[in-house]
């Protein structure tokens with residue numbers, strides 16, 4: 001398929017879909033492209049307590065509502081992985097997926113982030129056989145079993161708390177000492193009797209046969225190692241962006257994140273970015289939605305100025 005539209009949005013998470021909703025209000029044509037599920041990370045989250053208008057709502061339910069709203073507003077949703085974006089001599093962007101070529105006046109990058117890998121033996125080998133980066137998706141498989149969460153950031157603590165409601169014991173392996181953990185969720189972690197916080201330690205190897213069976217954990221003060229029997233390992237050591245497809249455009253980045261101004265403009269005219277993929281302090285649903293709204297407004301302004 002080869003198609004020309006006004007605005008191409010890469011990534012159909014909350015940032016991308018919000019941008020689409022706002023662009024659509026200006027009667028411009030818009031397409032959101034996603035390689036996975038529309039709703040993005042939302043679809044993998046558990047209960048959300050800080051999204052305005054809902055005392056509590058599950059991630060998949062909010063993702064479904066977003067999709068429904070996008071469809072009702074005639075946002076074209078295209079499944080596919082974007083592999084390359086270039087700017088043509090006529091000023092249009094060419095967005096390439098494995099199957100399609102889309103020409104667009106403006107492109108909004110809203111590709112979010114993915115979990116960083118630990119890079120240790122056993123991690124790749126046991127992916128989906130005990131190693132998972134999504135506690136909400138796979139946690140229920142480990143009811144009343146021993147599991148491990150690796151990391152000390154907010155997300156690691158949040159997922160350990162979630163898993164403590166399912167698993168028998170959650171071993172939370174943190175490189176940081178208890179004092180160094182800066183999260184308001186620490187007190188909840190410490191109050192759960194079935195979370196075993198192992199601080200100043202790191203996971204060296206994930207072991208098993210067909211499935212994860214144990215981890216080797218090293219004490220970072222003494223270098224002593226212990227083997228802990230677990231059925232699953234959930235690494236949460238941080239996020240990284242997915243923007244390799246922009247290699248030809250020389251987009252400015254900081255620590256891998258896209259640098260944008262207050263109008264969500266990158267250094268490439270007509271190329272905007274929104275949500276977790278941008279260089280910012282707070283990566284949350286409401287900030288991603290806010291970014292999407294601003295990016296859409298800038299897209300509309302850019303297109304009108306070119307007419």
Ligand SMILES: Cc1cc2nc3c(=O)[nH]c(=O)nc-3n(C[C@H](O)[C@H](O)[C@H](O)COP(=O)(O)OP(=O)(O)OC[C@H]3O[C@@H](n4cnc5c(N)ncnc54)[C@H](O)[C@@H]3O)c2cc1C
Pocket residue numbers: 010011012013014015016033034035036037038039040041042045047048049050051080081082083110111112113155158159242245274275276277283284285286288
């Ligand atoms: C464990 C955890 C718990 C969280 N809890 C909360 C919470 O309670 N409250 C809160 O406000 N926030 C929470 N967050 C943060 C929140 O989920 C994110 O800030 C938000 O979802 C980011 O939205 P986004 O649209 O920028 O990116 P995403 O939701 O990540 O969407 C990006 C989309 O881009 C797609 N994509 C990527 N690359 C390509 C490509 N090359 N081609 C096509 N598509 C592509 C992906 O498939 C994905 O669907 C949590 C995050 C995590 C990890």
